[in-house]
Amino acid sequence: MATELKSVLVLGATGVIGQYIIRSLIEAQASFDRLAVFTSPSTVEKKAKEIESLEEKGVQVIVGDLTNQENVLKAYEGSDTVISCVGRNMIKAQIDLIRWAEESSPNIKRFFPSEYGTDIEYGPESVFEKPHQAKLAVRNYIKSSIRRVEYTYLVTGPYADLYIAKLSQNPCLGSFDIEEKKATLLGSGDDPISLTTMNNVGKLLVAALRNPTASRNRALRVNSFTTTPKRILAEYERQTGTNWDVSYTSLDDLKKLEKNAWESGDSLAAIYTLRRIWTEGGTIYEFTDNELIGMHPEDLDSLEDAITMAISSNGQEAFRSGDL
Ligand SMILES: NC(=O)c1ccc[n+]([C@@H]2O[C@H](COP(=O)([O-])OP(=O)(O)OC[C@H]3O[C@@H](n4cnc5c(N)ncnc54)[C@H](OP(=O)(O)O)[C@@H]3O)[C@@H](O)[C@H]2O)c1
Known part of the structure; x- marks a missing residue:
């Protein structure tokens, strides 16, 4: 019988x-x-209020230390899937x-790292990118040592x-400032980029759970829409009803800034690298896996939706410390 992922x-x-993912799971609780x-x-x-609200919505809250094997194995009891x-x-x-799940929790069928x-x-160069190393180590461990857990x-x-x-700390890394009506576009401005709204990350995760065979033992490459920096700007100008001030950071300049950031030990160095990868086309595919898990364009947010949400929340910072 095909795997069913029911207890998460x-x-x-x-x-x-995580907040978006748990919200989508609660919406799909049935x-x-x-x-x-x-x-x-x-x-x-x-975060007492958030935790209380989860409990009110029927989510079981288990408390412990993620680095303590005994605590983690106790938490794994009664679940078939770890997200x-x-x-x-x-x-x-x-x-x-993952090792503890493989060796000591026969009930765990699937792990979403x-x-x-x-x-x-993405390509042959990906293995050398500094921000990828920790996630690559996890994938390599799974490849070499995990046989049972999917x-x-x-x-x-x-x-x-x-x-x-907006990225007020460092707008040359790409920024859309709704208040000031100012944008810095990366690359030529016409380079395509695929994006996923955080709401859709949760929705796509639920779709992966509902399609356990299609999502088994693979990377699912999904997104909400594909656009370009210039199209993002045009949509902002349309929805705010005015022209914005625009500047550019070319790909060459981005590469120079990235090099300096790593050499000087800048805590944002990984962000420079990721934005360079995205500008070089590292989010673009001939086909995505959206359809494989039953997700069609009408199920997902569009660029227009994303800009409407950004304007209605009056713009947030592109990242806080630690977001990558
Ligand atoms: N695509 C993008 O643009 C993008 C942007 C940002 C992040 N990401 C990715 O999303 C994933 C999650 O990142 P995030 O920014 O959502 O994570 P985060 O907010 O920094 O941390 C998520 C959770 O990790 C748990 N945690 C437990 N022990 C921890 C410890 N010692 N140090 C730090 N966290 C600990 C905490 O869980 P509790 O809630 O239980 O306390 C914390 O809330 C990462 O793989 C990241 O690379 C992608």
């Missing part, structure tokens, strides 16, 4: 993308027997989480919400 445990459910999150005592204390949304500094720690971003195996890598490309936002 989320790690990192109160994080940047498809699942059980939803649970595993979180730390400090999150329970600091990891842990942040960048916990990516490599997932190797233990924390991906939800740039395709770390995996799905949900590769969404950049989040639309962040790419079309």
Whole structure:
């Protein structure tokens, strides 16, 4: 009988993308027997309202330490699927989480490692990109050592919400400032880029769970829409009813800035690299896997929707510390 993924445990459910993922799972609750999150005592204390709201919505909250095998194995009890949304500094720690599932939790059938971003195996050069190393180590571990537990890598490309936002700290990295009506476009402005709204990351994840055979043991390359920096600007100008001030950071300049950032130990260096990869076309495919998991353009946000949401929330910063 084909695998059914019905009892889901989320790690990192109160994080940047975890919040969207748990929200979509709650919306689709009827498809699942059980939803649970595993979180730390400090999150329970600091984010008491969010945790309470999850419990009110029928989500079981399990508290413990993600690096403690006994705590994690206890949390795995009663689940068949683990959705990891842990942040960048916990990516490599997932190797233990996957090993414990493989060796000691026969009920865990599928693990979704924390991906939800740039395709770390896009092409031959990907293996050398510094920001990809931790996620590549997780994939290599799965390839070499995991035989029973299935995996799905949900590769969404950049989040639309962040790419079309302002980056006041460093606008030369690409920025759309709704208040000032000012944009800095990357590359020529005509280079295509595929984006996924954070709402759609959750929706696509639920679609992957509902299509367990199609999503089994593979990277799913999905997105909401494909656009260009100039088309994003044109849509902002249309919806705000005015022309914006525009400047550009060419691909060559972006590469120079990226090199300097790594050499000077800039904490944003990984963001320079990711934005260079996206500008070079590292989010573009002949075909996506949207249809494979039953997702059609009408199920997903459009550029117009993303810009409407950005304007109605009055623009947010493209990233906070730690978002990559
Ligand atoms: N495509 C994009 O544009 C984009 C942008 C940002 C991130 N991402 C990707 O999305 C994934 C999740 O990133 P995120 O930014 O959503 O993560 P985040 O908000 O930084 O962290 C997510 C969660 O990780 C959990 N965690 C547990 N122990 C931790 C520790 N020691 N240090 C840090 N976190 C710990 C926390 O869970 P609790 O909630 O239980 O406390 C935290 O809320 C990553 O793979 C990242 O690369 C993609």
